[in-house]
Amino acid sequence: MLSQMKDYRADKRGQWILGQRIRIMKRKTACRRDIDRLNAPFLSIYQSLIPPKEEKDKQEKLLTILRSLVKKDWPEAQLYVYGSCANSFGFSKSDIDICLVIQNMDVNKSEVLLKLAETLESNNLQNVQALIRARVPIVKLMDPDTGISCDICINNILAVINTKLLHDYARIDGRLRQLAFIVKHWAKKRGVNETYQGTLSSYAYVLMCINFLQQRKPAILPCLQGMEPTYSVTVENTECAYFNEVDKLHGFGAGNGETISHLVWAFFNYWAYYHDYTNDVISVRTGGTLSKQAKDWTRRIGNDRHLICIEDPFEITHDLGRIVDKASIRVLREEFERAAEIMQHDLDPCTKLFEPYVPH
Incomplete structure (x- = not known):
């Protein structure tokens, strides 16, 4: 770089x-x-440049797997896709950005991410890394079945709402x-x-x-x-x-x-x-x-x-x-x-x- x-x-x-x-x-x-x-x-x-339907189907499949894994440790948590994959402006073969929303806003993000990384790795997801010292701490992973890479952050709710706003604008014209x-x-x-x-x-x-x-x-x-x-x-x-x-x-x-x-x-x-x-x-x-x-x-x-x-x-x-x-x-x-x-x-x-x- x-x-x-x-x-x-x-x-x-x-x-x-x-x-x-x-x-x-x-x-x-x-x-x-x-x-x-x-x-x-x-x-x-x-x-x-528009992603084909099969790609969207693969993303949904990965999201379903991740939701079931997250529910085991954090039953009340929600997963939201944000960024270009969800706002209608993503190209084909884009990585997925996911936000893990936990109701307790004071949660220790580093602890959650390390625990999440452990769970993902033990369930055969690949290239799992917990980047807890990044400006926005994330867990990176790659799903071997779909070939999709994704980043998961915690409680980045503003990004989820921004995504919704852009998606709504895209629906108008x-x-x-x-x-x-x-x-x-x-x-x-x-x-x-x-x-x-x-x-x-x-x-x-x-x-x-x-x-x-x-x-x-x-x-x-x-x-x-x-x-x-x-x-x-x-x-x-x-x-x-x-x-x-x-x-x-x-x-x-x-x-x-x-x-x-x-x-x-x-x-x-x-x-x-x-x-x-x-x-x-x-x-x-x-x-x-x-x-x-x-x-x-x-x-x-x-x-x-x-x-x-x-x-x-x-x-x-x-x-x-x-x-x-x-x-x-x-x-x-x-x-x-x-x-x-x-x-x-x-x-x-x-x-x-x-x-x-x-x-x-």
């Missing part, structure tokens, strides 16, 4: 971002006339899932989806897509946290409330006829030329942008920098972009600009857009 970091830092990336005057000029560019010709290739890429899969696929190919290298997480990209669709005119997605809440739970003094009866919102974005290819073009156009990196915070919670000043995210504190700001929907003091530093913000912006240029001018953008980045 350190050698990768070194290569990343020694690379010439991020040296060619546009000046403000050219960015403003670029905003006047109208979308290419043949944009809808690209719908079929983009939808084909999206379809290729199919274009969200299409856009998020394409953006995540692009980020992976271009090497800008690694938090340890100072770029953004998959979760951050999904929030960027939700916020982008909330701000289309007319809006494709509503702001669920801005509506009368039908779901509410308080976790560690954080109130998590939003309108979750999303079946009533089907057709919400019908007034906006933008196709997936047009939305991909507009997404990269926004992040290349329109977003105000100096002042703006992306906020799914409000369905728009907030000012960095209002959030007090104008200066570096410790390792937290606020060069691209994405507010967590519930844990609102958490900036998902805080790990992006001066070198990687330039890389990100250069990649957004490259993507916008390809989407506007390339005859076959689907090939060049997803070209894997190779360090020079």
Whole structure:
């Protein structure tokens, strides 16, 4: 990993971002006339990334086994899948993240994880490791029958609720899932989806897509946290409330006829030329942008920098972009600009857009 970091830092990336005057000029560019010709290739890429039903069946099988094992030691405990496997934005062959919820919030997590690891190992699960000194303590394991790897943490309830919120947004309009899969696929190919290298997480990209669709005119997605809440739970003094009866919102974005290819073009156009990196915070919670000043995210504190700001929907003091530093913000912006240029001018953008980045 350190050698990768070194290569990343020694690379010439991020040296060619546009000046403000050219960015403003670029905003006047109208979308290419043949944009809808690209719908079929983009939808084909999206379809290729969706996990097959057999994979979901295997995940359910593993979950059933784990639930029966957990019940022996903690009869009242619950297991919840969270993250990309459960929020509708997971690619094929993703690992599973599981949260073990024990009612006693003061439980000694290290003791529970060590006991859990022992139970899993004695029941033929493989590669079992209890990482009790990690920032988020977990047990790692691999199921030899299904070949699935998974991480189990304890009482990370906010992550479970975040997963539910994203899953509910995905049910409102199919274009969200299409856009998020394409953006995540692009980020992976271009090497800008690694938090340890100072770029953004998959979760951050999904929030960027939700916020982008909330701000289309007319809006494709509503702001669920801005509506009368039908779901509410308080976790560690954080109130998590939003309108979750999303079946009533089907057709919400019908007034906006933008196709997936047009939305991909507009997404990269926004992040290349329109977003105000100096002042703006992306906020799914409000369905728009907030000012960095209002959030007090104008200066570096410790390792937290606020060069691209994405507010967590519930844990609102958490900036998902805080790990992006001066070198990687330039890389990100250069990649957004490259993507916008390809989407506007390339005859076959689907090939060049997803070209894997190779360090020079």
